Each structure stands twice: as structure tokens, then as C-alpha cells.
Amino acid sequence: MTTAETASEGTNTAESAEPVLLRTENLTRQFGSLVAVNDVNLSIPRGEFHSIIGPNGAGKTTLFNMLAGTLPESEGRVVFDGDEITGLKDYERVQRGISRAFQTPQLFPGLTVLENLRLAVQAQNQSFNPLKKTDPAHERRAHEVLEQIKFDADPGQATENLSHGNKKKLELLMSLSVDPDLLLLDEPTSGVSHADSESLMEFISKTSRERTVLLIEHNVDLVLEYSDRITVLNRGEVISQGTPSYITDDETVQDAYMGSY
Amino acid sequence: MAEIAITLLLNALSAALALSLVALGLAIIFGFMGVINLAHGAFLTVGAYVVWMVPAKLGLSFWVGLVLAPIIVGLIGALIERFVIRYLYDRLLDTILATWGISLALVELVKLAFGTTSKSVSNPLRGSVDLGVTVYPTYRLFLIGFCLAILVAVFAFFKSTDIGVRLRAVIQDPDAASLQGLNKTRMYQYSFASGAALAGLGGAAIAPITTVDPTMGVTYLLESFFAVILGGTGALIAVVPGSLIVAGSTNVMTFIISPVLAQTIVFVFVIVAMIIRPQGIVPEAWHE
Amino acid sequence: MSNNNRNLAIGPVELSVADGSMQLSIGRLQTDAKKLLLGTSLLVLLAAPAIFTGYFIGLLAVAFLYAIFAISVDLVWGYAGILTFGHAAFFGLGAYLMGVITTELSLPSIGLLGLLIAFLGPALVGLVVAGVLFSRGISEEYFTIITLALAIVASQAALILSDITGGSNGLTGIPLLGIEIPGIMTYRLPYELFYFVALVALVGVYLVGKRIVQSPFGTTLAGINENETKVSSLGYDPVKYKTLVFGLSTGIAGFAGALYAAYSGFISPPLLGFALSTEVLIWVLVGGRGTLIGPVIGATALYLAENMFSGLFLNTWVLGLGLLLVAIVLVFPAGVVGVFSLAEQKLNRYLEET
């Protein structure tokens, strides 16, 4: 199979240096007769900044939904940190260290920015005691998280009135606050101004030194600039995989993006 | 023995088919618009009162009432959609509350107008028919045929007419339907009105064989919900098996145990069935 | 620091002038005024038996119990977003447990045990019902319909199980609370003093409720109410939280029911049914769901009004209630408390502008 060959050519950098954190085997998702994700094999070493690109409808978000556990796998396996996690629910995967940021920010509109963050921070120390008081350490942690990034809104305001850019930042911070080993980021810069996109990617790149990052991004320039390795999906299948320079020279990728027949 | 069995089965069948009509109205409103209509029982009550009032107060025939009931209740439904439901789409729990408020108000209006005592609607088809194995009341036989005819007509409408196909399209994907030129708002209003009309028709049809009182709707409300949920909301036709189980088994059990106990057993059974198979008992191949 | 800075404080109102700009602080006015209002109302309520007729005080005591019931509904509906149409089943279950226990075992202290069991029993049933339904992934509207069925099933069960429940005649002769320490003392609560028990119970449940909604657990519930997917994607299992709050709530409902049984001395199947289940929703909605004080105000005011006016208007009371329900859902989903906070915002803006 040509895809397997092209996939192996570009992969020679980080693979052997670090143990594999996330591995998918023949991961497949069908909706009726549509195969949204078809037989995807990924192997992401710990500490890698790995991006997934592909045209609209290539199956990127479906793949994320399966990795995050919001969509059951039709076929195939997911192995995380040595354990099989296929079929686990989303919150169980978070507890094991996989966290995701949604493309459309999923916030708690009626809660304040800090309360949103506190909910994320507290998820680490869940309490079923309904009479327990809020831990001041969690409040402090929420403040600290917010200070990591340039956030130009009152943290005491409800999130429903935030600007799109601030919502995207908060979404990212919340996904980080659960202290994941693997961060799944679905287009963290979509709809964000150019300058903010750069600084967000800079920030993500910095966090990727401690955590493994798997990123879906449509801004190819940013992807090429920051990623260690890239996987290209088209029509649900992996059509190319490798370093940024390998991807830019790959004809099949050009065809997928620009079209050919 | 065979005589009793046949009578029992016919009783169960007529109850189940009448419930199917009412439940079909509920399923249309729920399936099309995602509105949980707790006023459905009150719609049925109003239908029954129309069919009582037409002979008793206006001196006209029962059959005129049977025609008027769905029209009047349908109009009430259209008004309610226009002034209440329209503002609550996408607020599922709020539609539950608002339709419950409407239900309280409608039932109280009935009480204010006609008092709380039960009314009896005189049977327009007295007498019985000899079926060979058993002698069975004429009106109940009519009811079976009438409900079947209405059900067949409604399903044929959805299957074969352009409007029916378009309504199904709106259920499946309202946004895609509006790209085909369909006016969602108007379609919703028609759906709510026709769902209400079916409840009114059901109420009118059963009026001669039941007691008509302001609170008669509550049991039917719950039974139709159970019929819809048990059948599954993927296909309108699912209300038929749903109703057969809910009304049929209550009816048969009433032969042995008290009606209250029978109803309780069926309710508990349905709740358990809902837990085990939330998508309904009807297979996906039936979905349309 | 410039010399131009000045602070002027009159009571809770603070006027500060800094570098030519003037600011009127009303933040403290709000909280102080609210505390003042709550404190005053509490004092008035404590003194009420000396002011009002016994009949009115009796009504008020029952209103307080319904207010506790309303708080229990608000915890699940207002805070966790779970609409229940059958909470009276749990209120009634508590009442029947209390009734059966105290009439079967005629010990003076049995009422206290009854209260405990009337909390634990419904809480357990609530945990099981919610646990099974939520873990099966039942959708919110199906849950609502099932709770509606539950109320009907419960009131029918109370009719059928007449050996225990007295059937449609209900249970009579349920004693008021009392304490006995064998050989040392026996105390039976006088009828007139029950008002204070109800008041203390209400204040207690209110404070517990306040604590719950402000706890991390409560914040998680608020999150579930607003975006369950997100809560789940942060690593919380929403099913556990929803189940637990439902159990807590049904326990509190049962506790209120038990006090009701003890006070009224008589209970019958409608107590478990549909009518009370929906009435409590109207109380909560009118008062303002998602606030604890709202349901208390809604339940008390509407229960008193119903008893004072429904004699005059008869059926129009329920008619009005139905229309009110529609109107609130349509026009003012935040309830009475929402009207107040809107007025408060307007007042603040006015004060800021002047």
C-alpha cells in the first residue's frame, strides 16, 4: 500500500528517542455508509508536538472525538501510556491524562471566568461532599492559570459575554488545567486574530515541552512552523506522515489540498 | 370461554386503537418539533366535551360533534403554537412547563364552563352486532374501524403526498428543509395543530364509551407518552405497537385485577422497558 | 497619595472622592441591605405568633414545610437542571414513612427516628431511581416523564396498599413530635410551638442548601446544568453528581413530608401525586429557580394566597396559576427574585449615573 510506504519515509525523528504515549491501531469510525475515519494508525511519542491537517471533511474532528472518548470507536484500538483505553468514556480518559479543547469553545456561560477555571482545576481533586467549602488553593491555582496568557477581560465576569478570542483562550486554559499528559487541541486559533494566533501557538509550543500535543489546525503555516511531525488525513485516511519539510514536498498532500484528477 | 376471550380481545383492540390516535398526535408534536406536549390530555378532554356539547346543548347530531371536535381542538392548538410554543423552540424543559400551564388553564376553563361533575355522551350507535362467536356493541366495532381508517389515512398522507414527504423532511432536518424552500415556522404550526386535532378526535371518539369529566385527560396523557416512548420516536408508526402494549395489556389485566393495579403494573413495566431499551421497541428499519 | 482623596461614609453608603472624580460605593449597600432585610424578616417571623391569629400561624407553619419542599426541588431543577414532575412522590413517601412508623410504634421519641427514616428512605429511593436512569443515559425529557409517572404510580400504590397506608381513607392520628429520655423526662411538643420547629427547620435547610450550592460539588452541578459535555470532558462523571444531588433532594423532600405528616396528623394518597408535584414547580418558578430564597418566597406566598383567596375565586385560582406558569416561562424565566435583581441593577445604574 502506497500510503503505508509514504507514511514510513518521513518518520525518523523522535520515534525511537521517547516511548510511545498514544498509539492507535486500525482506528475506524463509520456513520451509516460513510467511513469518516478509515484504518488510522498513529504512534505519538511522549513530548511530541504532532499536528493533524487535511481538507474539510477529512475526518480530523471525528478522529479527535474518538481519541477523547466522546464518540465510540467503530473498529480498532487506542492505547495510551501502555494501557488499552478503547471504549472508555471521556471522563475516564481525562482521569488517565487525555484532555481536549473543543473547536467551538465549550464554556459555562453563566459562570465567571475564574469559576470556569476553578471547575477545571477542581476536577483533579473531586469531592462528593456537598458541604465541603471551596479550597482556597484551587482559587489561587485558577488565578495562576489565567496569568499564563494575555487575557484582556475581567476574570470576574460571566463567560457568555467574552469576545471570541478570549473564549478560545479560556477553552485552551481549561483543557490545560486538568494537567494532562496528552493535550488534544482542535483548531485553537480558528477565528482568532492574526497576532493572537501567533502568541497562542507560541504558548502551546511552550507547554508542549512538558506535555504531548496533538493539534488540528487549518492554518498550515502555523502547523509547519511549530510541529515536530504532521499527519495528513484525506477522506478519513492517512495519506502522508512526517516532518514539516517532508510534508511540504509531498505531492499527494498538494493534490489533496489543491485537487487533481 | 372463546366468547369471553374474543370480547376481551376486541375491547383491548378498541382501547389500543383509540390510544394510537391520541398518541399519534403526541408523536407528531414531539417528533416534528421536539415539544413535549403536556397539554395533550387537556386537548383530548376538550374534544370529548365538544362531542358532549353538540348534542346536549346545540341539539345537533353526535356525528357533527365528531367532525367539529378535531377542528375546534386543532384551532386551539394553532393558537397555542402561535402565542406560546413558537417562543420556546429549543427550550425543551420550558415547553414541558408551558404546556403544563396551558393544560391546567384549559381544564379549569372546562370546569368553570361545565362544572366538575362527569357528563355522559349518549351512544349514537346503540345495539350490538352478532359476530358468531360473540355479540359485540356496535359503537365499539365502529370505533375499531374508524380509528383504523384514520390511522391508515394519516400514514398514507405522510407516505404519499408531497406535503407529507415535506413534513417528514422537516422532522429529519429542519435546516436542510428550509434550504428546500420550506417555511419551518408554518410547518411547525400545522404540525402542532394537527397533533392537537388528533387528540381532540380521539377524545370525541371515545366519549360515548367512557365518562367525560374535566380530569379524564391525565391518564390518557401518560398512556400516550408511554405508547410513544415504548414504540420509539424514530417512526410515527411505532405508536401502534406502543399503544397495543400499553392499552391492550391494561385492558386485558383489568379482567383479572383492579384497574388501578393493572395500570400501575403497566406503568412500571414501561419504565423498566424504557431503561432497558431507550430507543424504543421498534427496529431501526421501520424508521421513515 | 494626593490630598484630594476623601471618603465619606454614611452607614453602608460610601462616597469616595479621588482626584476630582467621585464614586458612590453601593456594593456594601447591597449586601448590607440584603442582610438587614433577611434579619428583619426573621425577627418578624419569630415574633409572628404574638401578632397574628393562630389560624394564620398554622398556615404559615405549613407554608414553611412546603418551602423546604420547594428548596429540595430547586436543588435538582434550579441548580442541576433536572426537571422533576414527580417530587411529591418523595414528599409523600416521607410523610407515609413518618405516619406508619409513628402510628405503629407509639413511643414518644419515635417521631425523631421517623424524621431520620423519612430522610433516608426517600433519599435511597431517589438515589436508586436517578442512578439507574442517569447511568442508562436517559435523556432529560424522558427523565421528566418518568418522574411524572412515578408520582402517579406512587399515589396509586398508596391506594392499593391499603393495609399499610389506609387506602383512600389515608392515615390518621399521627402524633406531633416529642422526646423521651426513659426515666428522666418526657416532652411532647405543644401544637402551638410547632411553628417554631418549622421555622428552624426551614432556616436550617436553607443554610444547608446555601452551603451545598457554594461547595465545589455545587459548582460542578452548576457546570452540569450549563454544559454537561464540558463537565464530562474535564474529567467529572456527571452521572454521579446528578444522582447524588437527586438523592439529597429527595431526602430533603421526605424530611419536609414527615414534618407535614406530624403536624397535620392526617395524610392521604393525593399527597404523593401529580397535583402537588406540579404545584411545587410553580412555586419554585414564580419565586425564581436557581436561587434558594426565591422558592422559599414563592412557596410561602403562593400557599398563603391560595388558602386566603381560593375560597373567593374557587376554580379561577388554578386557572390563574396555569396562566401564570405560561407567562413566567415566556416572559420572565428568572421569577420574582429575578425581577428584584433586575430592579437592583436598574437602581445601581441610576445611582451610578447621578
Next chain:
Amino acid sequence: MVLLELSDVHAGYGGGNVINGVSLTIEEGTVVSLLGRNGVGKTTTLRSIVGVISPDRGTVSFDSLDISGFEPHETYKQGISLVPEDRGIFPDLTVSENLRVPLVDTDDERSIAEIYGYFPKLEELQDSKGRNLSGGEQQMLAIGRALRQNPRLLLLDEPSEGLAPQIIEDVGRAIETIAEEGMTILVVEQNTKFALDISSHAYIMADGQIVMDGSTNELRDDEERLEKYLGVHET
């Protein structure tokens, strides 16, 4: 004659604008394509034409009528049909039922038989449910359905998306046939080659704005700029 004109259209979802000042014109009887990478605002432009979202600023005029703020069913009545990116096939309706859904004016409609003429495959599949069709079949059905009212303007959102090369060719031929009959078409594409082949004029979007436009022949020769706005090579 100018059939569609967008002037300075701003639109978006809940606060953030996705498109900022899009202006474009389409002459009657031409095929125009709108190109750009993922997420630059192409779909949002189409949605603000048909009224799925209404523009925050700017106007959309169709045949000199200001249609900004119209509902989708109203723009449809004006003669605009959109084939959305997800195709909008009703999954539980059969192929023939799907074709019966669109509201048609009996004087001007294309009969279902005519649609089968364009897409013979659909006739074979007429009793299959929408959910059981392949991506290519769904695309044909979606285009066929949009043709039912014989629209004055046909909007196609990524007709080639997710289709195998052979199928893309079939769809392309069908579009060309329709275009030859004189239909005005605006096609949004990521597949540049496909789009340039079927259209005579193209607009290119980046960051919510039109950044260049021209005849497709001119654009084909301007490889450098095509790469810049559409390609994946590092710039």
C-alpha cells in the same frame, strides 16, 4: 446583467465575525468559483447569501432586490438554491422522496424524470434511503434536488469534498452540463484544480476577505499567488 451582488458583507456567529467586508458580483449565466483554505469564510459567505445567517453589516442584492436578512425559505423563493457542504440529504427519505421535498413552482420546475436525466444513477437508486447512499451519490442527489426548482442561482459548497477522483470527474461533468444550459453557479471549493476547470471567474478568500479575483485563465498562470493563498508550501 449582474445577478448577485455582495457589498461589504460582514457576518459571523455569536460575536466574532468570520467574514469582514466581502464584496463580489456574479453575472447572470456565468460560473464563478470562490476559493480559499479551510476556515477563511467561504461557507459563511454562502450562508449569508441564503440567509442561514444574516449579515451584521453590508448588503446582499439579488436581481436588484435587497435580500439581506431574508430567511432561507425566502431566498429560495427568489430562485436561489444552496447545496450545503454536508449535502443535507434527509437520511430516512428515499432518493425519490428527497427529490419531492423542494417547493416547486409548477410552471418552472424540472420534473423528477428530468433530474434522473442528469443523474441516471439516481434513478437506479430511487427507492434507497438517503442514509445508504455513498458520498458521491449523495452529492448527485443534493445537486439534483437543488435543480428541481430550476433556480436562477445555484450555490455549491465544496461539491468535490471527500469524493474519489473518478466521482469528482462525474460531478464536474454534471455541473458543466448544467452551466452550458445557462444556469448561474457560484461554487465554493478547496480543490483549486477542480474549481478552475469548471468556472470562468474566481474569487480568492483569506482571513474573511476577498484577496484577489480574476478570470480563471489569469489565475491559473499566477502560480505564485495561488500557492500563497491556497497551497501548503511554506511561504
